[in-house]
Amino acid sequence: MNEKDIKNAYNLAEKEIEAEKKKEYDKQVEEVKEIVKRTLTELESLKEKKRETEEKIKVLKLDLDDLKQGKLERIKERQDKDPLAKKVSVIIIKEKVIRETIPSPWYTPWQITWNVVTYPQYNRYTVLNNTGNGFPLSTTLGYYSDSGSISDGYCTFTLNNSVVKDNTIGSYQLEDKTINLR
Numbered sequence: 001m002n003e004k005d006i007k008n009a010y011n012l013a014e015k016e017i018e019a020e021k022k023k024e025y026d027k028q029v030e031e032v033k034e035i036v037k038r039t040l041t042e043l044e045s046l047k048e049k050k051r052e053t054e055e056k057i058k059v060l061k062l063d064l065d066d067l068k069q070g071k072l073e074r075i076k077e078r079q080d081k082d083p084l085a086k087k088v089s090v091i092i093i094k095e096k097v098i099r100e101t102i103p104s105p106w107y108t109p110w111q112i113t114w115n116v117v118t119y120p121q122y123n124r125y126t127v128l129n130n131t132g133n134g135f136p137l138s139t140t141l142g143y144y145s146d147s148g149s150i151s152d153g154y155c156t157f158t159l160n161n162s163v164v165k166d167n168t169i170g171s172y173q174l175e176d177k178t179i180n181l182r
Contacts, residue, residue, distance in 0.1 A: 059088045070165025072110045097158055109158035
């Protein structure tokens with residue numbers, strides 16, 4: 001090998017090393033771009049979840065405000081117009097129960113059902129259907145309230161605006177804290 005061949009070989013080796021460095025650099029750049037892309041995707045996903053959560057919070061706060069004022073018809077109207085309100089609300093207001101002896105619309109009862117599709121943990125109970133000889137035939141999960149009845153696995157009861165308004169405000173003990181609703 002002569003000196004010219006050695007210089008050419010050296011230059012080729014240097015170019016190959018530079019090409020590998022550039023290739024490694026480009027690979028790192030692509031990794032950084034992928035990290036940024038995934039981070040932005042996750043950020044957008046969380047922003048969307050936050051927006052949905054804020055909308056749900058808004059509906060639940062409106063429900064509480066209407067309960068404090070004894071305005072069940074507002075909750076019913078919101079549930080009729082907005083599918084999100086029907087999905088998010090803890091109760092579903094079905095219809096007014098018309099009775100001719102009610103002195104005022106304020107005292108007309110509304111038929112209420114727990115929203116067990118969204119909140120299945122409310123008012124659970126187990127019924128054992130006995131065969132007559134004391135042994136259970138089957139177990140059925142249902143929903144019950146002392147003031148209500150069970151129909152199609154759902155607890156249905158009635159409330160009027162006056163009862164709701166007079167009995168919403170107070171202190172409520174949740175799992176780990178007390179909330180004073182005024």
